[in-house]
Amino acid sequence: MTELLLKVQKREKLADQLYGQILEQIVSGNLGEGTKLPSENEICASFGVSRPVVREALRKLQSDGLVYARQGVGSFVKKRPPQGLIEFGGVNDVAGLLRCFEARIAIEGATARMAAERASVRHHREIENALKTLEDGVAAGDIADKADLDFHMAIARASGNEIFLTILNSLHGVMQKSMNVALNITRSGSADRAKRVLAEHRQIYDAILGRDGDSAELMMRYHLHQARQRVTDHARDM
Amino acid sequence: MTELLLKVQKREKLADQLYGQILEQIVSGNLGEGTKLPSENEICASFGVSRPVVREALRKLQSDGLVYARQGVGSFVKKRPPQGLIEFGGVNDVAGLLRCFEARIAIEGATARMAAERASVRHHREIENALKTLEDGVAAGDIADKADLDFHMAIARASGNEIFLTILNSLHGVMQKSMNVALNITRSGSADRAKRVLAEHRQIYDAILGRDGDSAELMMRYHLHQARQRVTDHARDM
Amino acid sequence: MTELLLKVQKREKLADQLYGQILEQIVSGNLGEGTKLPSENEICASFGVSRPVVREALRKLQSDGLVYARQGVGSFVKKRPPQGLIEFGGVNDVAGLLRCFEARIAIEGATARMAAERASVRHHREIENALKTLEDGVAAGDIADKADLDFHMAIARASGNEIFLTILNSLHGVMQKSMNVALNITRSGSADRAKRVLAEHRQIYDAILGRDGDSAELMMRYHLHQARQRVTDHARDM
Amino acid sequence: MTELLLKVQKREKLADQLYGQILEQIVSGNLGEGTKLPSENEICASFGVSRPVVREALRKLQSDGLVYARQGVGSFVKKRPPQGLIEFGGVNDVAGLLRCFEARIAIEGATARMAAERASVRHHREIENALKTLEDGVAAGDIADKADLDFHMAIARASGNEIFLTILNSLHGVMQKSMNVALNITRSGSADRAKRVLAEHRQIYDAILGRDGDSAELMMRYHLHQARQRVTDHARDM
Structure with a gap:
């Protein structure tokens, strides 16, 4: 199974950091198209941030067309940029x-x-x-x-x-x-x-x-x- | 009959000058709502500018919702700002x-x-x-x-x-x-x-x-x- | 606490039946504005239908502007028709x-x-x-x-x-x-x-x-x- | 010069008749792309109909994307369907x-x-x-x-x-x-x-x-x- 690997960091814009890390793993292919991302709770725990931070990062990935959400199921990788x-x-x-x-x-x-x-x-x-x-x-x-x-x-x-x-x-x-x-x-x-x-x-x-x-x-x-x-x-x- | 009174001027942005003069006469009430403006040719002659200048001024008055055009008939004052x-x-x-x-x-x-x-x-x-x-x-x-x-x-x-x-x-x-x-x-x-x-x-x-x-x-x-x-x-x- | 009361029924268009029952309880005020509806699983169980049926009914309530969904949280009553x-x-x-x-x-x-x-x-x-x-x-x-x-x-x-x-x-x-x-x-x-x-x-x-x-x-x-x-x-x- | 040839007819929907005749001449190539149509007055006279009829026909040709109008100049053939x-x-x-x-x-x-x-x-x-x-x-x-x-x-x-x-x-x-x-x-x-x-x-x-x-x-x-x-x-x- 593909896995989401996160470096724990503490800095100004945590949501942007998280956005960048997930984006990098989508681009590298570690998270392939169609892969389900870990749940919000799991990302909170492994990245050491609060839920609002995780949500903001996911919202940005969504609005950038890289991830999509299926209600009550979770978030999935939509496509992989070159x-x-x-x-x-x-x-x-x-x-x-x-x-x-x-x-x-x-x-x-x-x-x-x-x-x-x-x-x-x-x-x-x-x-x-x-x-x-x-x-x-x-x-x-x-x-x-x-x-x-x-x-x-x-x-x-x-x-x-x-x-x-x-x-x-x-x-x-x-x-x-x-x-x-x-x-x-x-x-x-x-x-x-x-x-x-x-x-x-x-x-x-x-x-x-x-x-x-x-x-x-x-x-x-x-x-x-x-x-x-x-x-x-x-x-x-x- | 209401009349369009134009001061002849020569400066950088003629279309803007023309726009301003017509706007002032609409606001002052000299050109009332529904009044037909003079034809493009007449404005060219009385203001001493070329047709493209007149057209640009009329287009701006139109896009500002102050004047409207009826095809083949001419331009009319739409409303009078306070x-x-x-x-x-x-x-x-x-x-x-x-x-x-x-x-x-x-x-x-x-x-x-x-x-x-x-x-x-x-x-x-x-x-x-x-x-x-x-x-x-x-x-x-x-x-x-x-x-x-x-x-x-x-x-x-x-x-x-x-x-x-x-x-x-x-x-x-x-x-x-x-x-x-x-x-x-x-x-x-x-x-x-x-x-x-x-x-x-x-x-x-x-x-x-x-x-x-x-x-x-x-x-x-x-x-x-x-x-x-x-x-x-x-x-x-x- | 307000409660969603459902009559179990089996007929042609189950989703429409479910839609109607929930709508009636919103209109009657039994489900007030802002109330959280039971989860999809709970509605499945209490109404005795499959998940796709529940989802279709909720989607229609949403598109009719009566209910809204908050991702990962659930569905809520938006407004009460007269x-x-x-x-x-x-x-x-x-x-x-x-x-x-x-x-x-x-x-x-x-x-x-x-x-x-x-x-x-x-x-x-x-x-x-x-x-x-x-x-x-x-x-x-x-x-x-x-x-x-x-x-x-x-x-x-x-x-x-x-x-x-x-x-x-x-x-x-x-x-x-x-x-x-x-x-x-x-x-x-x-x-x-x-x-x-x-x-x-x-x-x-x-x-x-x-x-x-x-x-x-x-x-x-x-x-x-x-x-x-x-x-x-x-x-x-x- | 290309010429607009019109059969004079009197029937229920004159505008539709006129629309059809002009369309046929565009399709046949008699009125090529970019050709200026005769003025409204000329069409009125040669087709023997009133101005509102001519306008309705031209409006339909316009909204069908076959003809376009340039303000104060006239109507032109936009494209020729196969x-x-x-x-x-x-x-x-x-x-x-x-x-x-x-x-x-x-x-x-x-x-x-x-x-x-x-x-x-x-x-x-x-x-x-x-x-x-x-x-x-x-x-x-x-x-x-x-x-x-x-x-x-x-x-x-x-x-x-x-x-x-x-x-x-x-x-x-x-x-x-x-x-x-x-x-x-x-x-x-x-x-x-x-x-x-x-x-x-x-x-x-x-x-x-x-x-x-x-x-x-x-x-x-x-x-x-x-x-x-x-x-x-x-x-x-x-």
Whole structure:
């Protein structure tokens, strides 16, 4: 049977420590997909923390899509992020990255809808230029995170609400890192995967150009959701 | 007939200048509710700017809910914000305020849903305390913007995603100003109106406590939408 | 301590039987608000059914907003519908009614958005006429369910998609019954409550007239959510 | 220059007649993608109908995603559905089909979310069986519309609200026809396209199994949106 191994530690943010340790064991494969985690009581005892700390850690693993709960039964490992992910960024970066996608889904879903409803011809051209640079990069075997970022910023600008732009600018660092990770994964993936990443961007662009707010929001949410999946899904090439 | 009077100006952000001038005439009542604005061509000519500038200004007035367009017919004044609003803050503040609400609807709709799904008992207590302070303030005839802000921040904390907290912190200044304006309007309104403002907050709290994510998002969006309405609706006491 | 009393029965739809018995005890007050229900195992034993049956019944009580679950702790009574509700319709009718509101939130949220985006002037007039009849009825102390139904059907017609009309027509019987119950409750309530019901309808109408799809969907969802609350909330006059 | 050719007719539903004639010319290629339609006035004159009739027809073409409007400029052809589509079903069937997808996006978005939140293990198995039958069919070169329908009905059953099941049953005929058309198009498409159709179904299933309501709704909406696109997009193989 797989076993959850915990180093007992006492520091500021115990829940984050616990989150990190469990995440590492999921990534290493010590806790495989579908494995049932020990009960809250058992984790309390073996990690030497109170129940609220355990619950907070489990809630974060759940909201990051790594663990799921079945009522009255317990918590189970949902999926195993690729080993390279942690090598790339460390446990804290991974956590930050996943939460960045969650926030972006809410924010950029709204900017895409507004861009569809309000973009001027000049905005359309800006978004199109970023898309072309992205496509050219892929054709040349070199996907640039800058073009990806430009694409999303051009849409925020087209939303006509500068506050969204300010917010995305404040997330700039995390976004660029997350695009880097995502694009790294894309680069190491098949040509098929790169094609799909481009197709997702094009669908957003088409919906904005067609002034279809519903589709634009849907396509942006779908794209960010898939990008998030590409980060955490172990070796699944789609 | 009411007439649109424009001062010709040349400066950096022409669209914003134009937006401000039209807004001032709507607020002053020179352009009454339901009045048809001059055509794009006419505004181009009388203000001495190009069509893209006129379009951008009209788009912003539309997205701020002050003007609406009827296809093939033209643009019409939708509603007249109260005179006091501009006295309070100036044209730029009003515009910023309206856009702040738009951004908050997207962001806080998401935080409320996540808070309902993830809040711990400690989070519930934090939200409840802010709500009580708000209610006590109203009972004592003194609605505090601090309690209002605390309520919304406690919900963001309960969402379990620190990025939302960072974002709301970066909007802190505008939010506090907008709550100030909104609460000023509430204070000057009837007791009925204050009761409704409290009821909206309580509905959000109830949905989060009941772990009902759908309702929590709905109630938060409804509250912010109504708060926005209270700012721009002329003399409508509800 | 309050106790859950169960009659052992064996018939076709055991989960529905169980649902009905628990609902009756919530309505009668035998199981008060906040009371913890017995564990799944205990209900299995005392009612003589298998665990899947118990789970299905609890899930339905949850989705009807009568019971909520706290993970790892158990299920609790959320609220107590008014006694009159069951006298009016019987347990099955109450269940059908609550589910009808749930379906209507999804369907009519969409029709309201589309109506805002697509309604012609003729459609606007139809919706306005139904609203006026509703308002006149309230002023005369007689709220007519027909005017309420007409209002919602006129919006569905304005959506430009006949399939929504067909669907609402197929729900006609349940909708009329639910409006009847809802309006009965409104009639027996304060003048304040009647005013609020009218205000909710007017907000939907205003959003459709202003061609604001986002608001129209929000206001329709809010109205149906509140109508549903008015049915199940014990004695809360709002 | 391409020209809009109209047969003058007088019958019950003039707007539907006009809709059909314009649709036929878009499908035939007489009105190519990007072509500007004549103005409302010109269509009024050449078709011999009043402006409200012309507007209703244009609104329907817009909401069916075939035409888009640019404010103050006019209406333009957005895309050209494949010739085979009309041969298959006639103009009325095409219109019905597109509206069926629109209704399904609202309804099945909700059923997928509820299924994720409420499905029992038995429901999971039902959905999985339908998915397997669908996958086996594709592997054997034979995509069955029955398995597709079963998949969607199993999700509606898992939503725990029988009203959704009743509604989908009432749409049964149109849904089966629409699946037939969609699957016909898939069959005639590349192996790549079939793979994508299966992937969309699997994403919905994964989200429901993972009890992730947000994703389940998103994935269902995305799938139906793409299915709708596959019907109207001329020869685009994705």
